[in-house]
Structures are given as C-alpha cells and as structure tokens.
Amino acid sequence: MTTEPQSPQVPSVSALTLPRTLTRQLNQHDGQRVRLLGFVHARRDLGGVQFLVLRDVSGITQCVGSGLHLPLPESSVEVVGRVKAHPKAPGGYEVQVEEFRVISAAVEAPPLEIPKMEWNVNPETMLDYRYVSVRGLRERAALKVQGEIVYAFHTYLREQGFTEISTPKIVSAGAEGGANLFKLDYFGEQAYLAQSPQLYKQIMVGVFERVYEVAPVYRAEEHATSRHLNEYLSLDVEMGFIHDEEDVMTLQNGLLTAIMQRLKDTCAAEFELLGATLPDVPAHIPRIPLLEARQLVTEKFGHVVGGKDLDPEAERLLSQHFAETQGSDFVFVTKYPRAARPFYAHPELETDGTPRTDLTRGYDLLFRGIEITSGGQRIHDYAMLMDSIRAYKMNPEAMTGYSEVFKHGMPPHGGFAIGAERLTAKLLGIANVRYARAFPRDRHRLTP
Amino acid sequence: MTTEPQSPQVPSVSALTLPRTLTRQLNQHDGQRVRLLGFVHARRDLGGVQFLVLRDVSGITQCVGSGLHLPLPESSVEVVGRVKAHPKAPGGYEVQVEEFRVISAAVEAPPLEIPKMEWNVNPETMLDYRYVSVRGLRERAALKVQGEIVYAFHTYLREQGFTEISTPKIVSAGAEGGANLFKLDYFGEQAYLAQSPQLYKQIMVGVFERVYEVAPVYRAEEHATSRHLNEYLSLDVEMGFIHDEEDVMTLQNGLLTAIMQRLKDTCAAEFELLGATLPDVPAHIPRIPLLEARQLVTEKFGHVVGGKDLDPEAERLLSQHFAETQGSDFVFVTKYPRAARPFYAHPELETDGTPRTDLTRGYDLLFRGIEITSGGQRIHDYAMLMDSIRAYKMNPEAMTGYSEVFKHGMPPHGGFAIGAERLTAKLLGIANVRYARAFPRDRHRLTP
The missing domain is CATH 2.40.50.140 (Nucleic acid-binding proteins)
Known part of the structure; x- marks a missing residue:
C-alpha cells in the first residue's frame, strides 16, 4: 500500500x-x-x-x-x-x-484505530489522544446528540417566551457558599470561577421575567467520579410570576418532551449506533415528596437511606420503582428538606401561609436512576431572604450585590439547571460523563 | 402616596x-x-x-x-x-x-430612577447598580437585541449544516501565544482562561467539518477602552473543505443577512427606542485588500497609517468611503500582512502555489467604522504549521496537543469570531461596549 x-x-x-x-x-x-x-x-x-x-x-x-x-x-x-x-x-x-x-494527506497513522468501535486501551490514553479519538463514530455521536439537546433547549424556551442571557463566569463570591471554587487572580483581586449562574439568572428575572443561559460552570471537586466534571455545560432556566414550583416542573416536563422529540428527529442513527433507546416523556412526569420516596425505598426494597437526601442506590431503586409501576424513566422528587438545599430555596408553606422550617419547594429530577436536575422555587421576599442568609451563617455583607435586588419587588420565581453532559451520558448509556464532553477537565487533566 | x-x-x-x-x-x-x-x-x-x-x-x-x-x-x-x-x-x-x-412589594425605592431614559450619573455608579439599572428600557434593549443576534447565529448556522460544540475555557496555554491571559490555579497546576476557542474549533473541524460555539472568552487587558471587555461572548465559527477564505466571507455575508433580518422581525421596538437604524447587508459585501485600503485612506483622506494594520481612524475613514461610494455599512479588509496575524493564519499563495511570506488569507470585517470580526483561512498542512510555529518563536513542545492533529489529514479550513457585545453596541449606537453586557467585567469591576 x-x-x-x-x-x-x-x-x-x-x-x-x-x-x-x-x-x-x-x-x-x-x-x-x-x-x-x-x-x-x-x-x-x-x-x-x-x-x-x-x-x-x-x-x-x-x-x-x-x-x-x-x-x-x-x-x-x-x-x-x-x-x-x-x-x-x-x-x-x-x-x-x-x-x-x-x-x-495524513503524515502519520493515527495513534488509535479510529474505525474501532471499542478501544481496548486505558481510558486515560484515549483521553490523551482526544484531539483525534473524538473523530471516532461512537465518540462523536455523543457530542452530536449533545448539540441537538442544546439546540432543542434554545428553540423550546424561545417558544415559551424566554430570553437568552450571558452572565459572568468570573465572580467575587460563590453562589453556593464558597466550597469547591477555582481561585483566580483578577488584576490583583481574589476572584473565582462561577459554580452556577444562579444569582445572576435570578436578577435577570427582574428584567426579562423568563431567562435561560447555556454556558460552562466550574466545580473544583478533588474527587474523581464517573458522574462529575470540573468544567461542564450548564443549561440554566429561571422564570418569574410563578405560583409555585409546580409551574417550573410543568415547564421542564414540556422541555424534556421537546428535547426527546428533536433527538428522535435528528439522532436516530446515533442512538442506533450506541444501542441506546430514547425515553418516552410522560405528559405528566410522576412526582413524589422526598420523605415518601425514602420510605418507599426502605419498605419496598429494604434499603435504608442515610442523611437527609437520597443516596445513589436510593436514586436507582426509586427510578426502578417508577419504571416498573408507571412506565416512566423520569420522576420528580419534591419538597426537599431545608438541610439538603441552599439558602435561596423557597420554604414550603403551611396551609395558612406560614413558612415551614423543615421543607423547601426544591425538587430533583431523576432519570434512569440518576439525578439530572436540581430545581425549585426561590425566595423572592427580601426579609425572608435575609433571614435565610443569616440562618445559613453566610456573610450578609458579601451577599449585598445579590440580596439588594430583592429590595426591588422581585416576583415569585423558580428555575432549574440541567448538566448537559450528564443528561447526554445517561441518555446514551455512556458510563463515564467525561466521554460526553469534547475535551473534559478533571482532577489530573488539563490537556488536550 | x-x-x-x-x-x-x-x-x-x-x-x-x-x-x-x-x-x-x-x-x-x-x-x-x-x-x-x-x-x-x-x-x-x-x-x-x-x-x-x-x-x-x-x-x-x-x-x-x-x-x-x-x-x-x-x-x-x-x-x-x-x-x-x-x-x-x-x-x-x-x-x-x-x-x-x-x-x-419593593421595600425601598430604587437607587436610580428606572423610567429615566438617560441617567445623569457617573457611568461607574450606574454599573455599580447594574443589578437593578439593567431593568431600564434602554439598558435591557441592548441585551434583548444581543439575545436575538445569538439566536439568529444558531439558527442560520444550523441551516448551513454546522454542529454546536462546547470547548474548555480552562486551558494549559493561550491560543494567541501567551499575552493577556488570566492565570488560574488548577489543582496545583498553572492554568489559564481561554482567550479564544481557536485551536479547539479547528480540531473539531476534523470531527464535524463545520462547527460553531457561543461561549465567553477572556482577555486580561489592563487598559480600559470603550471597545474592550475582559470577559465577552464570542460567536465562533470554523468550517472545513473550503477552497480559500472567500468561502468563509461568503458564509459570514449570509449569516449577517440572517441576523439583520431577525432583528428586523423581532427588535423593531428596541431599535426605535434607541434611535438606531438597522443596516442593509449587501448581497456581496465589498472587499478590499489591506494594502489598497491603506493607500486609499492616505490618498483620499490624507491620513497616513502607521504600523502594518489599520488604526482606528483608518477604520473609520475606510468605512466612510464604502458607505459613501457603495452604500455599504460593511467592508471586508482582506489579505492581511503576516506581521499582523497569528501563527495559524494561512499564507496567501503565489499563482504557482508557493506560499507568500508577506501576506496571509486573513481578513477583518469593518462595520460602521470599527472591526467586528477577524477571520480567515488557517494553515492545515502539518509541515507548514510547524514552520510557522518556529517562525513565530513559539515553543513547538508546548503546542503539541494542538499541532498533533494536523498530522491527521486536516482539510483546508477557515473561520471567524464575532464579539457579540461589540456588534450589539455598534448596531445600537452604544458608545461603550460595557453597556452591551449584563454584568461587565473590566479592570476595576468584579461586581455585581
């Protein structure tokens, strides 16, 4: 030859x-x-x-x-x-x-055989050669699917009256309170990479009522898992003039339906190649309050859940339950306890309107055994917000740039965020979320 | 009351x-x-x-x-x-x-009178209160227009067969050679914020042929000007299997036409509010080689241009010339000299195919007196690329993760980037680009 x-x-x-x-x-x-x-x-x-x-x-x-x-x-x-x-x-x-x-003409043979469907090499080696291994049909299929998810996110939210925003990724404080932040020297000042556009998207509800953003976010998590990335693409939504978190879940239900429809129309070949099946999105995704979910998992499967949240095994079992009993790959776990949610989560209310101290209007969305979204209603009332900041032992001074906006008539609002890579990986049965990103960043990987 | x-x-x-x-x-x-x-x-x-x-x-x-x-x-x-x-x-x-x-209910009056069309306060004060001043009709109009520009960018490129990508913003080296980079501690390693997705979007041409990205980029420029931001939204395009940079300019011509059409359909009220006029995009935007452009500006306007490029005054005069003589708000300045372009710019070729050492296939696009895009054909040939890296006195070792891909048959390709805020500001007659970003970052501004 x-x-x-x-x-x-x-x-x-x-x-x-x-x-x-x-x-x-x-x-x-x-x-x-x-x-x-x-x-x-x-x-x-x-x-x-x-x-x-x-x-x-x-x-x-x-x-x-x-x-x-x-x-x-x-x-x-x-x-x-x-x-x-x-x-x-x-x-x-x-x-x-x-x-x-x-x-x-190529000047040398590729370091990996691109036509191979499965490479029997160390996964780290494969990522070392990502600049060319990503040409592989399976590798690129995940990125194609992700591109279509993102585009469906744009088109559906536009139809629903949302405005796209672009918020800073260089920030002076973390949205979630300071842990797991990458530090940055900003002209001699200490700055951080944003973990989430949370505070900014809320501010922008006061401007456009319904907003969304597609942008990278950063988590300086030291531990390597198959479900975490240090840099990932966050699909963020925030909407104003809601009644409660039900409005947010209803929007997300419609969004997921639109995303799956687009994937059906544009990515049939990629799903076939990867042996993956598109889920049906129920017209009304089942909901279960977190406390009931914990109880169900214990009673039906004998799995005792520690902590205040669900553990990965409980997420898996709960998903299994709803797949078996209701044929749904999705389930909203609602009414999260205060202890498992950030300061800005809106409390659940008693029937007389009194805020509860134990439960919030926060929810998670599970898909095929894993959480792919956190969402919920946020606190919009200034006094309630300041109480919450103090209760979380955060510094009200440091939060001024955020909290000030709640002096100015913010309507009831809520939203959610979807990690694009995690949704992509779970949809396609990709075991490690790193393969759902073109050039992943992890604890030991800064190149290519 | x-x-x-x-x-x-x-x-x-x-x-x-x-x-x-x-x-x-x-x-x-x-x-x-x-x-x-x-x-x-x-x-x-x-x-x-x-x-x-x-x-x-x-x-x-x-x-x-x-x-x-x-x-x-x-x-x-x-x-x-x-x-x-x-x-x-x-x-x-x-x-x-x-x-x-x-x-x-608002708990106190806003620090600025939102209904005022023009605030007679220090512009820095206005940015200090951005979290609420951005509710102003003029302020938010710029962001609405920008959202529509971005959406037209998505829809047009999709129609043209492009795939959206998401590339790392935490990188181990700068695309343009190392100046003006924000430094970052990445688990004990020195890292930087990406100035551009340049190298990654080129790699992805080997995967999807035609790619685009909408994402923030970072320039640690110390000096404050009305046209620069330290964090801005870059609209990036890269396409393979081109003949030369004409294919790229033709695509950009079509893209601009689609963007202006969308703004006409969706933002008439915003343009009226700001007293701005939508430009007509010619079916064929005029082109002029840089050397001729310099000569024209000197001969017609008596402006002598220093350096190798155009200076801001020359950009203004050249735009004026094309507005007056051809009724065009846009002009492509082509065939940029090597000295004014980065190492990856493709050289212009002699008629016999020999690369020229003086000129490249790089171009700028001027709009109403200011550069809004740099683009051009890139080097795809491995030997030519390595020659260029050495000629620019860059470290070939440090470039391996990028240059390796050119061993593997990269087709001729080119692309461009548009700064979303600069285009928005120029379209709307906003004097300072900071007001075309929701929460701008500049030399002294890290909040809100």
Missing part, C-alpha cells in the same frame, strides 16, 4: 460541476454520479481492487476502485463515482470510484 | 379565569378585559385618580384607576382592567383598572 503526495490545491474538474453529496444522502442518488468529501476512515488494498471507507459528517460509506493509491487513514479526500445499491455496505449503497483526489 | 403590604400569595379570582396579556398585545384587545403582570415602572397619584405605568417583558403600558394604593416603584403587580384606545398613552392604549394586586 502506498501513499501519494498531496495534490495541488485546485478543485478537480468534477468539483466545478458536481455539487457535494453527503454519505447519508446516497439513497437518493442510486445509479447517479456523485461527489463525496471526507476522511479515510478505513482502507483495504486487495491488489487489483481497493476499498476505502469514507467518513463525512453524516456517516460512512464504502468506495471501491482500482489503481487507487490510498493515503494513510484520516487523510481528507475527494471521491467522484457512481452510486450502486449494495446490501452489505454500510447504509446499503457503495460508490464505484471514477475520480479520486487526496485533499490533505 | 401610600404603599400597602404584600398580599398573600394566592391568585386573584380573575387570575383563574383570565389568561395573561402582554402589554404589546393590547392592540388586539381593544375594549376587552385583560390581566397584566409586571413591575411598577412609574406612578403618579392625582388624589382622585392614580396613574401606574406597568412594565413587562414586552414594553410598558399606562393603567388608570381610583382608590389605588400604589406601592413603591419596581414592585411587581397584577392588574385586571379594560383596554381603551388612548392616542397619548405609550403604545396607543391604556388600561382602566378594575382589580389591582401587589404581588411583591
């Missing part, structure tokens, strides 16, 4: 007359002459005949020719040829090569 | 039967009973009659009633009343109040 030097950078004659066809469009061109652009995904030279699997953004296709000098894998190439139905070829069609041009 | 305590948090009877109407929809409800939600933008009590200007996400409207105890400005309220045409009222309609409820 030989490689040929890169051709001069001029378009082939066919390029001037034939528009480009994507590999997934070949079924519309049976018997026709097409022009393909892409990468050498795989190659085989049987002497008289050469096989080339060409990968483009839409998929892969087999090209067959003779007298071809196929370049190294991952070289970018142009193929002009005739489409022929071929039941055994990927996608059901192959292309019989008539013209072949190397656009940009 | 008196205020009343906040009503208990129960919906009024009307709320249960009347859907909410937005103030901008009043023209569809002449003579009807409507329910409005919003903020007390302004209030006046004439004894027997009270006037309330209610502000919601869509605009403002005048409400008139009697016996109303109007709460402090910025309180959030609910009004039920009848719509009546009134030529002198904002929007041409007023609402005659039948029911009035305070949803959340």
